[in-house]
Amino acid sequence: MSNKKKIAESAISRLSLYLRILEDMVEEGEPTVSSQTMASQSGTTAAQVRKDLSLFGSFGRRGLGYSSTDLVSRIRQILGLNRRWKIAVIGMGRIGSALVEHKGFFDRGFDIVALFDTSDFKVGSNVHGLKVHHVNDMRALVQDKNIEIVVLTVPVEAVTDVTDLINDSGVRGILNWTPARLAVSQSIEVKNVNMVMELEALSFKLSQS
Amino acid sequence: MSNKKKIAESAISRLSLYLRILEDMVEEGEPTVSSQTMASQSGTTAAQVRKDLSLFGSFGRRGLGYSSTDLVSRIRQILGLNRRWKIAVIGMGRIGSALVEHKGFFDRGFDIVALFDTSDFKVGSNVHGLKVHHVNDMRALVQDKNIEIVVLTVPVEAVTDVTDLINDSGVRGILNWTPARLAVSQSIEVKNVNMVMELEALSFKLSQS
DNA sequence: CTAATATTGTGAAGTATTTCACAATCAAAA
DNA sequence: TTTTGATTGTGAAATACTTCACAATATTAG
Known part of the structure; x- marks a missing residue:
């Protein structure tokens, strides 16, 4: 499915939001929903909702x-x-x-099937019923278990080494919690999550007003 | 400082990024830095860096x-x-x-000075040396300690009630970890952090290719 | 002092994204 | 059957954001 059309990141976030809203509507037994309803619940405009959907078809x-x-x-x-x-x-x-024990991922289609760490101290222990493996075994486990996405929460000092191992593992996407910018091979998709940057954006807004 | 000029969210994120890069440069003893250097380290263009800075002055x-x-x-x-x-x-x-015990906030200028929970079971306990208060005491403590920002990590069922308490507390900004969209008073700034949405964006990108 | 090289700051041009506005379509009521 | 009211899908217009391109300015070398 090599779709050429470029879709804005922002449209994708909104689609995620619409999905959650729609699931709630289904839960509540609403058979139909208007763009206006989705818009007001997601904080955007009805035209935006329709345009977002129209990028993919007429539904x-x-x-x-x-x-x-x-x-x-x-x-x-x-x-x-x-x-x-x-x-x-x-x-x-x-x-x-903490993320491992969070039920929200499973509920939305993401199964955590392996855990890794760099420290011998932690390797071998159990977290929430899953054994912790050494990062050096990543390639084997990724291949074996068909892991496609990794969530990266190592200390920043470990990032360079671990990134090499990820590059070599066959993983396709990374959710990066570290403040570092990852040097990954072209084919790997990265999403950065940075708490401090979010707080700094708040700091900016609060300082403006 | 009621600055009218509207600054793009994206520009602010990049400024955060530049700041981190520059701090590293200072650490390494580099007296000067070019827009090109900042650009390549932050994954953007030199023109973008200069334009971002020029929104605020000629530095x-x-x-x-x-x-x-x-x-x-x-x-x-x-x-x-x-x-x-x-x-x-x-x-x-x-x-x-987990966030409370994270040193990264303190290191970048954010002091966690109070903790709250809704459950009587947790209230009164200690987390990382800080006492956990009941959310009903929020207003008093926010006023007393001059708290301006809260990080919201309650279960989604508790959001409505807690939002009311936040609205009433005098807090100016919220970093919202819950999947809910908060009904906050106009004057409060909200930044949403949503792990699952990030994973869904990855899912989309991986499904495209 | 002049030439060569580096690099900013910024209008103008180019893209991208959002909003507008309205024809097309559907159901229900008259 | 016709009218009324609701609501989508989508070009076109408006806005927002990024990139281009170059004059202005600074240093260093000759």
Whole structure:
């Protein structure tokens, strides 16, 4: 599926948001939903909602709105969520361990199937029922368990070495919690999550007003 | 300082990034730095770096580049980081507790000075040397300790009630870890952090290729 | 002092994203 | 059957953001 059309990052975030809203609607038994309803619940405009959806097709019916259940499965399809994803967490510090025990990932289609750490002290221990492996065994386990995404929560000093191992492992995507910018091979997708940067953005806004 | 000029969110993120890069340069003893250097280290273009900075003033010298130490303090000033911020964490679940013990916030100017939870079971306990308070005491403590930002990591069921308490507390900014969209008063700034949405964006990208 | 080289700051041009606005379509009521 | 009211899908317009390109300015070498 080598889709050429370039889709904005922002449109994808909104689609994620619409999906959550629609699932709630389905839960509540609403058979249809309008772009206006989705817009007000997600803090955008009805035109934006329709434009976002129109990037991928025509899913609604004029005069009626969208079928909630249908649109849920359309968006799931678009986002690649009509399947489960196997992920690993690398770095069993406080944040990494906390993420492992978080049920939210499983609930939304992401199965944590392996854990890694760099320290011999932690390797071999159990976190939430999963054994912690040494990062040197990453390649073997990624191949063996078909892991496609890793969540990276190692200390910043370890990033360079671990990035090499990831590059070599066959993983396709990284959710990077470290403040470092990763030197990954072209084919690997990276999303950066940076708490401090978010706080700094808040600091900016609060300083403006 | 009621600055009317609207600054793009993306520009602010990049400023955060430049700041980190510049601090490293200073650490390494580099007296000056060019827009090109900052660009390649932050994954953008030299023109973008110069444009971002020019939104706030002229900080460089033609032919020479920017003074590292000077630019660090300029950006700190711009982002409102020329002071320390007092923050609280609301929700002492796994993620909330992990964040409290994370040294990264303190290192970058954010002091966690209070903890809150909704459950009587956790209230009164100690996390990393700080006592956990009941959310009902938020207003008093926010006022007393001059807390301006809260990090919200409560379970989604608790969001509505806790949001009311936050609205009433005098807090100015929220870093929202919950998947809910908060109903906050106009004057409160909210930044949303959503792990699952990030994973879904990865899922989309991986499904495209 | 002049030439060569480096690098900023910034209008203008080029892209990208969002919003507007309206024809097309559907259901229900008259 | 026709009218009324709702709502999509989408070009076109408006806005926002990024990149280009070059004059201005600084240092160093000759």
